[in-house]
Ligand code: NDP
């Protein structure tokens with residue numbers, strides 16, 4: 001019987017690439033995000049290419065009531081979720097602490113921290129009921145070491161790091177694994193969102209070296225999900241070879 005993965009932020013970047021890797025490995029996939037049109041076209045593409053089944057759920061992870069109502073609306077045959085990938089997230093702005101836009105801070109906290117908490121709590125009953133499951137949280141190298149003008153984005157990912165550790169302890173009695181994956185710079189829509197559509201600022205982030213691709217990260221997500229039931233990667237940092245840590249990339 002095919003396994004089932006629930007992926008947040010599957011309309012782009014890591015989430016979309018992960019949906020493809022899971023589908024290619026014969027998993028059924030629940031894909032989520034706010035852009036319903038993209039979810040529909042990804043569903044069609046994955047079902048046609050891989051012959052698996054895809055269910056789409058369009059919601060904003062910041063909206064607590066919507067998260068719970070939508071996840072609870074899953075038909076019974078889509079409730080046997082083996083793996084939850086908490087991937088939806090974003091950075092907004094790259095500004096000094098004293099100049100940053102407060103609403104950007106709020107959106108990052110509401111999405112990267114509170115959204116991850118809401119989705120986890122909404123999906124968990126499906127896992128605790130079956131006494132098995134795996135939650136994979138997308139942190140960042142930014143959560144391991146803060147960098148200049150990263151203030152609240154870095155803080156939101158440090159929260160993901162810490163929350164993952166706490167989740168792992170508390171969910172042990174339910175036989176649920178918790179993995180935190182912390183990628184470095186990867187070329188997706190991330191920087192276009194961060195710089196609010198400024199293409200030259202976004203492109204500059206990846207100039208002069210080869211960053212990670214969405215597929216590189218998706219392959220690692222899938223690897224963590226495909227290990228035997230008694231094996232759990234707790235914490236994993238991956239960067240491109242040119243990147244040493246959250247703030248030093250060799251552009252030579
Ligand atoms: P993308 O911008 O390409 O994708 C982000 C995804 O998150 C989209 O599918 C978007 O869907 C979804 N999303 C954003 N906000 C919300 C929301 N409020 N509700 C529901 N879905 C939302 O970025 P990446 O793939 O690069 O990023 C994925 C994750 O990885 C993020 O958590 C990011 O912080 C993290 N990360 C990224 C790195 C990078 O360098 N790219 C490195 C390390 C970590 P939609 O707009 O349709 O709602």
Ligand code: 8X3
Nearest residue numbers: 140141142184185186
């Ligand atoms: C995203 C990567 O380097 O912009 O988390 O923080 S970085």
